[in-house]
Amino acid sequence: MSDQHHHDHHHDDHANHGTLKSYAVGFILSVVLTAIPFWIVMGNVIRQPHVAGIVLLAFAAIQIVVHMIYFLHINTSVEGGWSMLGLIFTAMLVFIMLSGSLWVMYHLNTNMMPGMMMDPNHVMHQMP
Secondary structure, three states: OHHHHHHHHHHHHHHOOOOHHHHHHHHHHHHHHHHHHHHHHHOOOOOOHHHHHHHHHHHHHHHHHHHHHHOOOOOOOHHHHHHHHHHHHHHHHHHHHHHHHHHHHHHHHHHOOHHHHHOHHHHHHHOO
16 A cells, blocks of 8 residues: 555656646747847837836746746645745845845946046046
């Protein structure tokens, strides 16, 4: 009986892995989600840099979800929800790090030596 139980458990463990079809769908979606942003940037399709950045970030977020579903097989039922809890924690950390980095870079760009930004020749004359 323990042999049968071990065999059933091993079969259930294998069911969590993807099939060739799911890997192919994930691969095709990944290629499309890479090609479209590449085309947007190389073709200068979106003229406003801020809008282009938001669109590219949206494609990146969609691609992350595709990778998690089709390649990492993360869903709500894996390991009693611990994978989803870990995913939520990781997403929060990534959001905090990215938003904080963007906030710091924006404020550095805005507040960094305002005199130098207005007259670059003025700075050159003051150098020894």
